[in-house]
């Protein structure tokens with residue numbers, strides 16, 4: 001009985017985190033992006049500096065008509081948003097927030113996370129293909145190309161950490177983490193974070209969405225609540241990427257003075273801020289630049305990181 | 318291209334870091350958003366928001382309505398005859414019945430405000446008068462008048478800018494001009510032929526040159542002013558010549574200058590421009606004008622001129638209207654004016 005209760009409690013907590021954190025990140029994006037552009041951003045909804053803007057957006061989205069194009073593949077079209085969103089919820093279940101504070105401690109947590117995150121991209125490919133819209137198909141194709149290119153450096157950088165820690169379990173990695181891993185895994189950190197950004201199709205890697213040329217890419221035909229789910233998936237993706245980077249490269253809950261979960265949250269939000277910051281600062285990469293960056297930049301760097309990790313590991317042993 | 322790239326970013330990633338620095342700096346700095354409905358924008362004094370009408374100043378000269386490129390100013394008026402003070406003639410004045418501007422047509426060119434010789438129209442920065450129906454944008458004089466209080470004081474002159482004409486004229490050293498006053502009289506008669514306001518304005522620059530040239534212009538200016546009183550400028554020359562009677566009264570008055578009735582003011586106005594003879598008078602008049610300047614600089618002085626002198630004869634009510642009234646009286650006399658030029662010629 002106690003075990004069941006424990007499980008239910010964990011699931012409820014994860015769901016709450018899953019619903020709240022993306023909203024906070026989304027709101028932060030609104031405000032930070034606005035101020036970086038010398039604007040104020042939302043100021044009305046909720047009364048105090050528009051804190052309820054995203055809730056208002058959600059209510060609005062729910063009231064809108066849910067349109068399915070005549071040429072669309074109805075079933076695929078309908079489940080695509082869920083395919084995009086659910087993987088991030090699942091990933092959250094295995095990310096440790098504090099010592100012992102984790103949905104489930106999987107032995108192969110790292111590979112589970114990477115595999116499931118890859119599924120998230122499938123949602124956008126499905127959406128693009130099933131919309132019956134040339135812009136959507138283009139966006140879906142670009143998503144697929146991006147997935148293929150950036151999954152490799154992502155996995156290589158993550159495996160470097162796994163090598164260093166000698167385990168695939170996420171809590172295990174955090175426990176093995178030492179501060180000097182920061183310089184040691186610095187290249188891996190950069191590669192992982194950049195590849196993760198691309199995986200999320202966040203600017204400057206938002207070629208699949210590129211609203212100035214292919215409207216909204218795979219999301220072009222979506223309306224109402226389904227579109228909101230895509231947006232939620234994007235913000236949940238930011239949370240997951242930040243949390244994963246925190247756990248793998250920044251020592252998770254490790255830190256002086258403050259309790260572990262607070263440190264985790266601080267690091268997650270700092271990384272989320274960087275995600276937003278990068279989005280505001282840089283223009284979109286062209287498709288060929290995107291591929292070039294992955295194959296000529298990130299993959300060699302990730303391999304270099306793997307070599308460094310291996311050499312240091314052997315030297316230490 | 319490669320050279321360019323190297324120059325711009327010598328350290329790899331320098332450009333990227335700069336980009337991040339720019340956005341971070343903007344985030345820390347105060348944003349430029351104006352929260353309009355809560356916080357009223359601070360508009361510069363010359364903002365073209367809406368046109369305010371000072372009804373008392375309007376003489377129904379119709380200049381604004383005529384000059385408006387869109388013809389969106391509607392004016393109705395009727396004439397009223399005032400019993401003459403001290404046994405003089407009864408005077409007619411125009412009374413404004415309707416003054417409306419159709420802001421759905423107005424293109425905010427400001428011509429009406431520039432052209433109004435009596436400081437009756439002003440720009441106000443007030444801009445919140447949107448309507449749901451375009452037909453409701455036709456605003457009558459009551460609404461136009463309600464905007465007067467939103468008219469800001471004119472901005473101060475820039476440092477080192479030329480002082481207003483009136484002040485410049487007032488600060489010039491006065492020359493003794495007793496003999497010249499006599500000459501001036503003939504001038505007055507001549508001007509009738511010449512066109513009104515503009516000629517007078519143009520005259521000042523010429524002053525420095527030949528006195529003879531100036532005189533005719535001055536004359537013209539005086540006449541013009543005499544002509545103006547009736548109300549609309551153009552009308553004066555056409556129907557009415559300068560009345561011989563006027564010329565006569567002027568001569569006596571001119572010597573008196575300050576003390577005289579309506580005519581002296583005219584002379585006072587001229588003095589600002591270069592007339593050597595009348596300068597002392599001018600000085601006084603100039604100062605008065607200098608005080609007024611708030612509205613439109615060039616045109617105002619002329620209408621105002623009559624004021625200082627008139628107050629003696631006229632009622633204390635509103636200076637401007639009074640000044641106009643006497644003028645109107647003259648205007649009514651039109652037949653006499655045509656004679657004036659002749660008389661002027663004869664005198665000259």
Ligand code: SF4
Nearest residue numbers: 385423424426427429
């Ligand atoms: S601003 Fe121009 S368009 Fe508008 S009423 Fe005056 S003259 Fe006419």
Ligand code: SF4
Nearest residue numbers: 375376378379381433
């Ligand atoms: S006095 Fe001014 S506002 Fe009145 S009719 Fe003449 S130009 Fe128009």
